[in-house]
Structures are given as structure tokens and as C-alpha cells.
């Protein structure tokens with residue numbers, strides 16, 4: 001197995017992201033968040049945006065899963081091959097991209113994104129929402145599949161918990177590492193994801209998004 005993925009085997013990756021308009025939305029805040037996560041035992045960092053990725057790359061030696069969120073609807077996680085090439089250029093070891101079966105803004109197939117990532121010498125992580133998408137991405141040659149987008153592509157409210165059945169289903173079906181990601185909010189859920197066969201677990205909100213964490217407590221206190 002590739003050395004980068006080997007370093008993440010059985011380990012925690014912390015996603016350090018802030019959203020437009022938020023107080024922590026600046027690259028140095030995310031760099032500090034990444035360093036704090038490493039102090040706590042994270043083995044890798046997931047981050048978004050070219051400026052954040054460049055700055056974090058200067059500060060950490062651990063594997064970085066990079067992405068570029070462009071927009072907030074439809075396909076927005078590294079939506080095109082050009083976005084993927086730019087993320088690769090920041091020094092991120094792994095480039096995560098939307099590998100759902102939805103129409104892509106540049107109209108090009110995901111094969112082009114995978115090729116752009118591999119041409120740059122990086123690993124490709126397919127962020128999927130379904131088993132079919134994960135199997136297809138693996139067939140197309142990605143290096144890892146993540147459950148990142150499960151619960152975000154359909155109509156209706158988003159689920160509250162992680163999609164661990166999808167983790168387990170993909171583990172049984174693909175030969176590349178399956179990374180559990182999305183709404184993992186407790187250490188118990190993270191451990192369960194590993195028990196279902198995940199190669200690594202990515203946690204974002206529950207570690208690095210104080211506004212959401214505060215709202216959990218405020219709702220509980222306010223009744």
C-alpha cells in the first residue's frame with residue numbers, strides 16, 4: 001500500500017474547516033486548529049481551500065487530505081479536474097473530490113479528475129454518497145473511497161448519525177481503503193466505524209467547529 005495511506009491506517013484524521021463568514025475562517029486559524037489536532041493524536045489533517053492548504057502544508061509533516069469547496073450546492077467539493085490540479089499544487093498528499101453521480105459543473109467525467117490528481121503525483125480520494133458511487137470510483141482507479149457525502153445528496157433532512165452501513169458495505173466491495181467520514185460525533189461512533197472495517201476515520205465538526213458544538217450544548221441547556 002502507498003506510504004501515505006499506510007500512515008493513516010487505523011488512525012484519526014481531523015478535518016479543519018470553517019465556513020464563509022465565520023470568525024475562524026482564515027488560514028492561520030485553520031493552521032492552528034490543525035496543530036492542536038496533531039497535539040491530540042490526529043495522524044492526518046483534512047482541509048479545504050488553497051490558502052489554508054498551503055499554510056498547513058508549511059506547518060505539518062503528516063498526510064494532508066486536501067479539497068477545494070467551490071459553492072455550497074450540488075457538486076462543490078473539488079468539483080472539476082482544474083480544481084483538483086490546483087489542490088494537488090498545494091502539496092496535499094491526497095486530493096478529495098466529489099465522486100457522486102450528479103452533473104459536474106464542467107461537464108467532464110470523474111475520470112478526468114482522477115487523471116489530473118494522478119498526473120500530479122497525488123492520491124485520489126472519492127467522496128461518495130452511495131455504495132454504487134463508491135464501487136464505480138474504485139473501478140475507475142481512485143486510491144481511497146470516503147463516505148463523506150452520504151446523506152447530503154438527496155431530498156429531505158440530513159440524517160443525524162454517520163452512515164456506518166455504507167462503510168461496511170464498501171469495505172466488503174472494494175479493495176482500496178474505505179475512509180469513514182460524515183457526522184461522526186462521538187469517540188464511540190469513531191470506534192464503531194473502525195469495527196466496521198474503515199481504514200481511517202475523519203472527524204470534523206465534533207472537533208473543529210465550535211459554533212456547532214456550542215449549539216449542541218446551548219440547545220440542551222436552553223431546553
Ligand SMILES: CC(=O)N[C@H](C=O)[C@@H](O)[C@H](O)[C@H](O)COP(=O)(O)O
Nearest residue numbers: 015148152182183184203204205206
Ligand atoms: C458534506 C460536506 O460538505 N462535507 C465536508 C467535506 O469536507 C465538510 O464540511 C465536513 O465537515 C467533513 O466531511 C467532516 O464531516 P463532519 O464535519 O460531519 O465530521
